[in-house]
Amino acid sequence: MPNITYVSHADERTVVEVPVGWSVMEGAIQNDVAGIVAECGGGCACATCHVFVDPLWIDKLGEQTVMEQDMLECTAIESTERSRLSCQIKVTSNLDGLIVHLPENQS
Amino acid sequence: MAELPIIVVGAGQAGLQVAESLRRGGYDGSLALIGNEKILPYQRPPLSKQYLSEGMLEDRLLFRSSEYYEKKDIELVLGQHVSALDTSARSLIVDGKTRPYGKLALATGASARPLSVSGSEHEGVCYLRSVDDAKYIRGRLSADPQRVVAIGGGFIGLEVAGSARELGHSVTVIEAQERLMARVVSPLVSEYFRKVYRSRGVDIVLNVAVNRIERSTDGSLIVVLADTRTIPADLVVVGIGSSPHTELAETAGLHCDNGIVVDEFAQTSDPYVVAAGDCTMHKNSRLGIFHRLESVQNAVDQAKIAAMTLLGNQKPYDQVPWFWSDQLGAKLQMAGRSDGFNRTVMRGSMEDGEFSIFYFDDDVLIGVDSVNRPTDHVVSRKLLAAGANVPDQIIVDLEQNLKTLL
Ligand SMILES: Cc1cc2nc3c(=O)[nH]c(=O)nc-3n(C[C@H](O)[C@H](O)[C@H](O)COP(=O)(O)OP(=O)(O)OC[C@H]3O[C@@H](n4cnc5c(N)ncnc54)[C@H](O)[C@@H]3O)c2cc1C
């Protein structure tokens, strides 16, 4: 299973094995990684699963939908060009080693 | 003597949140979460959505993996029913055994309200509350095209209807009221969704009650309406509301009235017992009313309040209610209230299938319903919480960013 590293705002790293096909958000929630809230359960409708993708990985992720781009304007901590909604990042074997940084808060 | 444990009854959305918030809030005493379902605590919303329409796997429904409960030192007791509560002895009967508690949280949820007409007991007439229910429905929908009838045009009936239609089944929705989702959305939104369903080939029958369900000679079902119309069906899914699980509280003498009655601190009529989630008739101090809600928002936010109360750190429940529902590609999101308004302002357009309706009581914004405009929803929740002044001309102008009003 691909390993995903979640780096908290306080710089604590949690490495989690996430099954292929799950979202980066689901990997965090089931393993109690604090810092991702995911109020809408992955519906791209709440913007409380915001992450900053590590610069080395940003180009390896798929395209954003228009809906995700719109929602990124509603995050609690201002989004940047490295911002994604973690519920919209599907885990594939190519993402083994992915590093995402968590914002200070989500709402 | 060791301190008595905090026990949480009901291992659903609210129960888990109480346990989690207790640990987050620094409680390091003994803590048990007891539920009568066998599966680890799981999310119900996908059961009528992705679980039915996309074949989502069960392990993705779980809130937390099993290691979580060990790590947090939460004694998770699954598949055991709490049959009695004695508030003077401060003890429970769990699967025939007595368990004492220091403090108690009731998060017993609700169950689907049963249909009472004749023939309701036929095989093929079912409900949707648990993962077992969903598994049954999904099994039936995996067969060749079926004739599906949803009794009840509320969220659950409609979501099942939408999912079944997406899977290629022929679907009829029967609603006794004159419009869809009458209890929770405004007439404008009801009418919009009626058109969406119609355009996707779902038959919507309004304003008529079900009289009985018969079994025909070939084994299929016939739903007979009060006006004598008959609708043949292979599967009948009933979604006519829910009843809160209050038996335990009621027999223990706690004050109940269509739910376990709690104040804005999630406190029941017993000082050692709090309650949260679908099972409560609760006070929201922002809205100034008592009501019972069935939503993830309420389960989560009220559970947090209940945990604070258990920790002796009282904070009133005053969150803006919100809810969502996914129906045939339309993402409906509601914030605040859509009753008691005297005027509405529209952002976007119904023709494009992307709009938000802002509900006002004179100049005060009281609620916003959005369809496929999640950004409006997220910002509206903040506007409602802040009690912000929201001018009409900003709402109607899509070039204007609502965030600037915060
Ligand atoms: C199909 C479906 C779709 C939904 N979709 C949405 C949606 O889109 N958005 C939204 O906001 N909400 C939705 N909801 C509502 C939401 O899921 C509920 O509001 C939420 O689950 C309530 O959580 P709860 O913990 O109060 O109750 P529950 O999740 O019902 O948990 C209560 C648990 O307690 C157990 N229990 C009860 N009595 C006892 C006892 N005596 N002993 C032991 N265990 C006991 C029950 O078996 C149950 O497991 C949906 C619900 C359903 C059924």
Ligand code: FES
């Ligand atoms: S979980 Fe709500 S937007 Fe990602």
